[in-house]
Amino acid sequence: MEVLGIVLLVFFIIAAILLVFLVLIQDEEGDSLGGIFAGGSSSAFGSRSGNILTKATSVLGALFLILSLGLALVSKSDSGSGVEAAGRQLSTESSAGNWVDEALGDADNEQSDVTAE
Secondary structure, three states: OHHHHHHHHHHHHHHHHHHHHHHHHOOOOOOOHHHHHHOOOOOOOOOOOOOHHHHHHHHHHHHHHHHHHHHHHHOOOOOOOOHHHHHHHHHHHOOOOOHHHHHHHHHHHHHHHHHHO
16 A cells, blocks of 8 residues: 555646646636626636646646545554554553543532532
8 A cells, every 4th residue: 555655646746736837827818707707708607618728727636636535545544543542542641540530520529618618
């Protein structure tokens, strides 16, 4: 699984760099989202089809999302390791015990002192 994670990470970085590059080289035509609200196009979503740059950006965006999901699944840790296991280990090593139980115990003692008076 470690080799698969490295391969996915390499493709993820390449897709991210290409996606940024494609977004940067696209031209401003004025018929984008602002043109929709200003009435610049004849239909609500534009009447012309996208050029090769917009199609490539869409494909790279989808690939970027798929690769990020794959990386998340491959990098997922077992339930016995990570932050959860470290928290369990700290709670068992703690000599003071559970602070909530101690706070509730102190509150019960104070309440019994008040009722005894």
